[in-house]
Amino acid sequence: MTDQTRISLTKGLVAAGLVLYIPANVLPVMTIVIAGEVSDLTVLGGVEEFAQSGLMGAAGLIFLASIVVPFLKLLCMCWLLMLHGSSRMRPQRMKALRILHQIGTWSMIDIFLLSVLAAVGQLGIMASVVPQPGAVFFAAVLLCTLFAAEIYQPRMIWRPQTAL
Amino acid sequence: MKSKDPTELPAEVEAEIIPARRRGFSWAWLFPILALIATTWLYWDNWKSRGPEITIYFDTAPGIEPSKTVLSYLGVKAGVVESVALDEKLEKVVVTVRLKAFAANLARENTDFWIDQPVISLRDISGLQSIIQGNSIQARARGGTNAEYHFQGLREAPLAPLVTQTLLVKLRSRAISFIGRGTPVFYRGIKVGLVRAKVFDESGQPEVEIIVAAKFASKVRSNSRFWFLPATAVSVRPGAVSLNIPSIEGVLDGGIAFDQFGPDGNEVTSGATFDLSPDEIAARADGPLMGIEFDDCAGLRAGESQVTYLGKPVGLLETLTANPQTRRVEACVRLESAYAPLATEDSSFTIIRPNFSKKGLQGLDTIVTGSRIEFEPGKSKVPATQFVGHEVHQFDWNPFEEEAGSTRVVLWAGSLPQLTAGAPVYYHGMIAGRVIESRIGQNGRPEMVVSIGAKFREFLRVNSRFWRVPAALVTVGPGVVGVEMQGLSAIWQGGIAFDAIGSPGPVAAETAEYEVHVSELAASAISEPIRIFFADGQGLLAGKTELKYLGIPIGIVERVESISGKIEATARFQPGYEFLTRKGSEFAIVKPEVDLQGVKGIETLVGGIYIACSPGTGSEYAASFDAVPAGKFALMNDSGIEIVLESPSTSVSAGAPISYNHTDVGTVVSKTLSQDGKRILLTARIREEYSSLLRSNSVFWADNTIEGKVWIFKVKFDRPALVAPNGRIAFYTPDKGGGPAAKGKVFSLLSKQPGNTLP
Numbered sequence: 031m032t033d034q035t036r037i038s039l040t041k042g043l044v045a046a047g048l049v050l051y052i053p054a055n056v057l058p059v060m061t062i063v064i065a066g067e068v069s070d071l072t073v074l075g076g077v078e079e080f081a082q083s084g085l086m087g088a089a090g091l092i093f094l095a096s097i098v099v100p101f102l103k104l105l106c107m108c109w110l111l112m113l114h115g116s117s118r119m120r121p122q123r124m125k126a127l128r129i130l131h132q133i134g135t136w137s138m139i140d141i142f143l144l145s146v147l148a149a150v151g152q153l154g155i156m157a158s159v160v161p162q163p164g165a166v167f168f169a170a171v172l173l174c175t176l177f178a179a180e181i182y183q184p185r186m187i188w189r190p191q192t193a194l
Numbered sequence: 195m196k197s198k199d200p201t202e203l204p205a206e207v208e209a210e211i212i213p214a215r216r217r218g219f220s221w222a223w224l225f226p227i228l229a230l231i232a233t234t235w236l237y238w239d240n241w242k243s244r245g246p247e248i249t250i251y252f253d254t255a256p257g258i259e260p261s262k263t264v265l266s267y268l269g270v271k272a273g274v275v276e277s278v279a280l281d282e283k284l285e286k287v288v289v290t291v292r293l294k295a296f297a298a299n300l301a302r303e304n305t306d307f308w309i310d311q312p313v314i315s316l317r318d319i320s321g322l323q324s325i326i327q328g329n330s331i332q333a334r335a336r337g338g339t340n341a342e343y344h345f346q347g348l349r350e351a352p353l354a355p356l357v358t359q360t361l362l363v364k365l366r367s368r369a370i371s372f373i374g375r376g377t378p379v380f381y382r383g384i385k386v387g388l389v390r391a392k393v394f395d396e397s398g399q400p401e402v403e404i405i406v407a408a409k410f411a412s413k414v415r416s417n418s419r420f421w422f423l424p425a426t427a428v429s430v431r432p433g434a435v436s437l438n439i440p441s442i443e444g445v446l447d448g449g450i451a452f453d454q455f456g457p458d459g460n461e462v463t464s465g466a467t468f469d470l471s472p473d474e475i476a477a478r479a480d481g482p483l484m485g486i487e488f489d490d491c492a493g494l495r496a497g498e499s500q501v502t503y504l505g506k507p508v509g510l511l512e513t514l515t516a517n518p519q520t521r522r523v524e525a526c527v528r529l530e531s532a533y534a535p536l537a538t539e540d541s542s543f544t545i546i547r548p549n550f551s552k553k554g555l556q557g558l559d560t561i562v563t564g565s566r567i568e569f570e571p572g573k574s575k576v577p578a579t580q581f582v583g584h585e586v587h588q589f590d591w592n593p594f595e596e597e598a599g600s601t602r603v604v605l606w607a608g609s610l611p612q613l614t615a616g617a618p619v620y621y622h623g624m625i626a627g628r629v630i631e632s633r634i635g636q637n638g639r640p641e642m643v644v645s646i647g648a649k650f651r652e653f654l655r656v657n658s659r660f661w662r663v664p665a666a667l668v669t670v671g672p673g674v675v676g677v678e679m680q681g682l683s684a685i686w687q688g689g690i691a692f693d694a695i696g697s698p699g700p701v702a703a704e705t706a707e708y709e710v711h712v713s714e715l716a717a718s719a720i721s722e723p724i725r726i727f728f729a730d731g732q733g734l735l736a737g738k739t740e741l742k743y744l745g746i747p748i749g750i751v752e753r754v755e756s757i758s759g760k761i762e763a764t765a766r767f768q769p770g771y772e773f774l775t776r777k778g779s780e781f782a783i784v785k786p787e788v789d790l791q792g793v794k795g796i797e798t799l800v801g802g803i804y805i806a807c808s809p810g811t812g813s814e815y816a817a818s819f820d821a822v823p824a825g826k827f828a829l830m831n832d833s834g835i836e837i838v839l840e841s842p843s844t845s846v847s848a849g850a851p852i853s854y855n856h857t858d859v860g861t862v863v864s865k866t867l868s869q870d871g872k873r874i875l876l877t878a879r880i881r882e883e884y885s886s887l888l889r890s891n892s893v894f895w896a897d898n899t900i901e902g903k904v905w906i907f908k909v910k911f912d913r914p915a916l917v918a919p920n921g922r923i924a925f926y927t928p929d930k931g932g933g934p935a936a937k938g939k940v941f942s943l944l945s946k947q948p949g950n951t952l953p
Contacts, residue, residue: 035222038221038222038223039221039222040222041222041223042221042222042223042224042225042226043222043225045223045225045226045229046225046226046228046229047229048226049226049229049230049233050229050232050233052233053233053236053237057236069262070261070262163236167232167233170229174225174229
């Protein structure tokens, strides 16, 4: 894979991630039915639910992990791509990419939790958790950022841009 | 930067890069394009499935929540509530529902919407689903064609929500009590519809609206009659009371039934009005109104009392009016149309009331059903509507007619049975005659005159015996208690039966007189009397106490007298049992005995005590006997070896079982003191089949322990007084030595089990 391909692939993935980020946050991620009460939860709705029930810590954590972090990853990738080929802030870019790689390890935790919840939370008529299309989009956003960060390699920060 | 130098780089390199960049460009940008397509498709699909928005106004909307509550049609999610709001006057709830595209046709005029919530009433449980899934809005399309987006929600779920083709019929009644919404409507026992509503018509009369399913609509005819079906009906017939429950559904609040009597009328259209009668009889009585005058209407009830013809209900008493001028009561009745033509000018109407008289019970059924009016059609052909009623005393409706050629027989007894005229006289179970009258004869004794039919005349012999047949006969045998009913007519009063006991004698003369015996046994006990002397005659009853041989009643005590400190019972046997009067025969009173070891003579609890007989072996016959004590008698028939057990002191008493290796082989018969008063002598009897176990060297001991097994532990109880109140005796015979034990041999009774006998 040439560096050129890597660059365009990263750009494509970041763009796709930005597009998918909207439905991922607007569409419900899951439907929780507890004792007849049906609630469709979006990611933000889930945060709200936690905040309302007083679990500010949990709400903050989910808000960070599910909304802020993916968005920041996308922004960060945009920044890296924009500065690609220039020699400005190379150490900072390097550090940012390293952080992205490290965070990337944990980014699918939300989807993992949801799949566990959907599998376990089948208590018949009393309670059930059903994943909704939003979850697919959410997973797609995370995959996009993950692959984008993986494909854009640190050495490409240091190499002078050949053509753009 | 070097590569941009045009002098150093060949042109081909430049040309090579451009297509590569183009290829990379188009390929990588597939991702965002795919993402865009997926997103737009999702949104477009969502938008496409959106149908029109409708607004429903509800009086109350419990449990309706925006974006959660669904609109369900035929069980399918056909829309979602978008918003819930109140109107400006705060009177209605405005619910906005976004229909799905496929359900767009629900937005038509006439569509009904209601909120499905759990309803739990005695009759039904509906909306169970909503308990689990929350309330929902339900819809029912009724085939409207014009589009409509604003609806008035129904207050409650409509009945038969999905049946559109129904026949609506209105029923009028003076009072509609137990009928409610959803009460079933039956046609010949089949549920064909439901009560839709209880309303008032324009004139303020209560009215029931019922709907009849389309496929049964043709059953409603212009001449159909509707009536209330009570929740449970108790019907009383002579000899039977039956509880009639039309259906489980109807148990709670009854129902409405309809049918037409007579030829089918025309079919009716929706909205037809009928009368609702209080019951089936009233519904059937649809003939012209007829007036009857009675002196006294006691027992009659307007709207309830029936008019019967030969006992069959054919009409109903509608109104009763007392007329002060004539001092008579005017009753208005209606007959069923089939019987109405029978009411001609010489017809009669008679009030039937329960009547207790010397002649017996009459109109007994009316005790339960209430008085009724019996209708008797006349012979005339001229129809009439006004009649003069009668009452039952003018009208002997079940007279006993004495058959021609029958014979009158005079019966006498010390005390005559309480029989009224007309009571049956049986011969071998057939009614051979009737009781004519009871009277006091010339010599002052009570007499009863019976008439025996000609057919049975030849069975009336010189030696015929008459006896009383009780209304219900309780038969008591050994261990058996049975109740016999002697036919329905005899239940009220019983009767008299006769038969020749033994070989029939010559036919009796015309003016024969007979004694009436208290029972068949007494009548058939015709042997020479014997006398039995009892030390204790408690419970002996003359004419009642039976003599039994092997449990079979074979005789009866005729007289009980006390003579010089003893009770003398005079008894007779049935023919064929004279062998019981041989010398040596034994008689003993059998009484109920209840103790912890069991119950003996249980049949005597019901049948009273009896005298058990055991034939003697003597060749001569005797006429008087001394009774033996009951305890001794019980063993008379037991064969076995009698031995004596001797002990200085023991708690074992008569009745104690004797066991060998945990098997009962005998019983202690009696407990006496030795002549010097120092020892206790127990007479014991070992049963014949076990007599070989008894040898001269057998060892006896009082077995005061009882062993049981609890799981793996052996449990021993000392002095199990509860289990064996008389005590127990066990014995053991060594394998070797000792000859056969002779009758009456004395063994000593040890107080506990000797060690050498332990297994």
